[in-house]
Amino acid sequence: MFVDYKSISDDAKVWVYPSSRKFYKTEIEAVENKVKLFVESWKKDDENFTASYQFLHNRFIVLIADDEKSPLTNADIDASVAFILELQETYKIELLDKMNVCFKQGEFVQYKELKDFKKLLKNKALTGKTIIFDNLIANNHDFKNFWEIPIEDSWYNRFL
Structure with missing residues (x-):
């Protein structure tokens, strides 16, 4: 079931998909509608499952799934990856790298x-002060607190 992002728990799983380019203004509404439709239909028969999304900086698609009461199966995750692959094909972008x-x-x-x-x-x-996006974060708490951080505070600091 789709819920407002603010109501998702800190333990919810998060997947960040950075686009290889900004979405064009003419694409944004359609992309957001497709993402919302996917999240609304993701495990729609399971009333215990809640999910949301964020569309940020016209570049990042963030899927958030609170699966505490209803665990995600491999098929559920495959469905989300298939959806992302479909977006890649439609908009000629890279989202999975x-x-x-x-x-x-x-x-x-x-x-x-x-x-x-x-x-x-x-x-x-x-x-080291440059703000980086850590797209490998795995839960909502880390997304809220550690997604946008200085390079020196991230795992990327090994390259400094």
Whole structure:
């Protein structure tokens, strides 16, 4: 069942899908509608299951599932991945590559391959204070508190 994000528990599972490009203004409404429709129909026959989503910076699709009362099965997770693959195909973007890096540069969110990110650090184009998005977080508590953090406080600090 779809619920407001604010009502999801801190223990809920989180999957962050960073887009290889910002969604165009002409795409945003349709993308958000598709994501909401998917979340509304995800395990819709199970009244104990609650889920939500966030669409952030016109680039990140975040699925949140509180499966404490109704555990997710492999089939449920496969359904979410199939949905994300469908979005990739429809919008000609990459959403599943977790080895790419997203970070803030001023008010903009940048998306770089890891090798290019390392070059930016080496050339001092980025510093330890640069805000990075840790898209590998796994629960809602970490999403709220540790998704946007300085590089020096993240697991990416090994590249500094």
